[in-house]
Amino acid sequence: MNWFKSVGCANRWRKRKMRNIEFFSDVDFFKPAWIPSFQLEEVELLHDEIEALRLKNIEKLDIIEWAKKMAISKSTFSRIYNQAIDKIADAIINAKSIKIEK
Secondary structure, three states, X not given: OEEOOEXXXXXXXXXXXXXXXXXXXXXXXXXXOOOOHHHOOEEEEXXXXXXXXXXXXXXXXXXXXXXXXXXXXXXXXXXXXXXXHHHHHHHHHOOOEEEEOX
């Protein structure tokens, strides 16, 4: 499935390039056990970040294959993947919930 969203760039709005996303999770929220949701800060993972995690960590593809599957450059893929890892690390270390974009 192709997916795009408007993104901010230097005080201007532009449309994000069309990206191929093959996986959409049925689960949209994770949180630490024993802490009520209303007490937690939230980190949001975007569809393209989930897809980057899936392609690298589950499918075990190399960077050229990842970029081709998502129809983006290798550097863009690396940036998206690193953003996802940073968000997950923040959520785990700082006891935050993870919301997956709908």
